[in-house]
Amino acid sequence: MSVIPLTPLDLSIAASLVLVLALLSLHLRLRLFRPMVVAAVRTTAQLLLVGIVLKAVFENVHPAWLGLISIVMLGVAAREVGRRQKLRMKGGWGFGVGAASMFLSSFSITALALTVIVQVEPWYRPQYAIPLLGMLLGNTMNGIALGLDRLSQSAWEQREIVESRLILGQTWSQAIDDIRRDSIRSGLIPIVNAMSIAGLVSLPGMMTGQILGGSPPMEAVKYQILIMFLIASGTGFGTIFAVWTSSRRLFDERQRLRIEDRFQRG
Amino acid sequence: MDFFGDPCTASWQTPKGDVNPPDRLRHSYRVPLRITVAGEDPLAELVLEKLEVEGLSPVDLTVRPAECVALTGPSGSGKTRLLRAVCDMEPHSGAIRLGETYCEQTPAPLWRRRVGFLPTESRWWKEAVGEHFRDVPEKWLDRMGLDPEVMQWPVSRLSSGERQRLAVLRLLANVPDALLLDEPTANLDPNNRDRVEFFLTDYIQSNGAACLWVSHDSEQMDRISRRCYEIRDGRLFQVREGGPSNGRAAAADTGSR
Incomplete structure (x- = not known):
């Protein structure tokens, strides 16, 4: 069929x-x-x-083509992360942090899925690599964008509190701790919700596609479970990395809050 | 003047270098909560050497241990910026040292615990008052006229005067070696103003802390300090020097150079 x-x-x-x-x-x-x-x-x-x-x-199955497409996808996703920030890092840092964290999480998890889990032969077969990477990047991008937006907004609103904590001798990491934790949470909550409601309200897009394409439902379900786990871990690791790196960037080497001169309204 | 309850009675180490604690301090003062690390000056002067902050010409100033120097000037003149620079919250050039310890060579959080800065307005970020404190002697609450249960209160229950007094305690719980006070009694009624003034001057004397105290109240400046500076047009002018003082801090000055 x-x-x-x-x-x-x-x-x-x-x-x-x-x-x-x-x-x-x-x-x-x-x-x-x-x-x-x-x-x-x-x-x-x-x-x-x-x-x-x-x-x-x-x-034309060739790793170079796959690489080129992946890089374009990554670049677009990183730009989109920056575009969604109301308050973003100056001087290419926003793009850099977004690209680095998505690269670290999405690319490595896709590689793991291709080589160890699904064991595609050859690993760069685009029918598997591109959709997998696309789904991971799209979701990781959402998590990172949410987490970073929350981080910069909260740090801005609570800058006097953060400064008070520094003045009392806390390290930059202690002073931003509450805000950082909230930011990571807000990046992760959508995927946690998506996992807990998967299949009950709507069938996930990929599974729908596979079923429409004629796959047996159980096969489609197994793939969907795999994808959910990959997305959750990719989003999680990516968001944690991005929020950590950016929270460090809020402070200078003498641990002063520098949000006013290192961030700008987008 | 047993203001701090009964902490360990520490004897002053003979400080290295030229720091010469007043005789009376050396023999009779109790030092609360103080851990003296071998080789560290127990009495450290606060020295600003050609300190430059945006909007101010270079500042040279030495505050001796247990000395309180008053700082005044119109609002917006840069008093707060100067204090922020001294606790390394503001980019600056020039040098700041506490005894032989230079700011740039000290990890920033450690420096800020040693050079305690009290901003004009205090901020509170946790639910309960007590979550902002590690350890505060109960006697401190009493001396500040605070309810003994205040640590269990939610922050929202505090009046502005209670907040200010607690902010002072929160800062002193770090046992700083120097104090930078930005109008510490600005919004207090006379009764509480006296409490805070007394508490702070006593801390300064018994801990040998060097103190810069920003104030707009000339009577207060007379009470707390002998030396007084004013910032005008981005410059620091000395407006009063030495002489016999009727101030509480005067006792701390006897015996110093």
Whole structure:
């Protein structure tokens, strides 16, 4: 059993639904007409582009292609982490910390999954590597963005408290401890919630895809469990690393809080 | 003046170098909670050498052990910035030392415990008052006119005066060797102002702490100090020097150079 191919007409019917919605929003003056149309066009264009790229990569299996695509994905994700911060680190630090923590967590976990768990032959087979990495990066990105945003916002709001603690002789690490713990928690809570509700409200996207593609449900379920665990650990390690590194960056070598000159409104 | 209860009665070590504690201090003062590390000056002068902070011309100032120097000046003149620089919370150039210990060579948290800075407004971050303290002698609460149960209270229950008095205790619980006080009695009623003043001057004397005390109250400056400086147009001027003083801190000055 294989997937029933979709014709351009099928997609046009779905697109017309979005168009009707956009027109309705114009009528209701939601000021969403343009953003919605632009977003719908972007979805189509971006996914078609990805399809072309994936098709090409699947036909030319080579680690270099995989590497190139991974780096582009990582770069876009790191930029997105920065874009989501209301208060972000100056001078490329935001991008650097985001990229480093996603690289450390997502890439190593994907490598582990490919070589040890699923044992794909060869390990760089793009049908496995790219979707796995994509799911990990996407989720890790969310966790890191949430954690870092919370960290910089709280440190800003509580800067006088942090300074008081430093003045009383606490180390930078003690002075930021509560804030750092809250930030890591806020990065991790979504994935913990997702794990506890998985399958009860909605079927996870990947599993849905596999089932639509004709896989036996139990196989799809096992893959989904694997993915959930990988995502949880990737998000966790990535967020902890990113929040730790950034919290150090809040202070200078004499352990003074420097949020006002090292961070800027985004 | 047994202000601190009955802590161990420590004898002064003979300090190395030129620090010469006043005779009366050497023989009669009790030192609370003080752990004297061998080789460290038990009495350390606070010295600012060409200390430069943004908006101020270089400051040279020596505060002797057990001496209280008053600092005044219009608001915005840089008094707070100067104190923050001395406890290394503000970037600066020049040198700061406590006895023979230089600020730059000391880990920042350790320096800040030795050079205790009391900001104008205190901040509290835990639920209960007691969570901000490691250990405070009960007598301290009594001398400050605080409820013996105050450590169990939530911070939100404290009045502004109680907060300020507790902030003083929280700082002194670190047993700092020098004190930087930024208007420590600004928002207190006369009764509590006297309590805090008395407590602080007594700590300064019995611990031989060097103290910089920012105040806008000229009567208070007369009470607590003999030497007084004013910051005007980014410069430090001495407005009063030595002479017999009727101040409480005067006792600490006798015998010093």
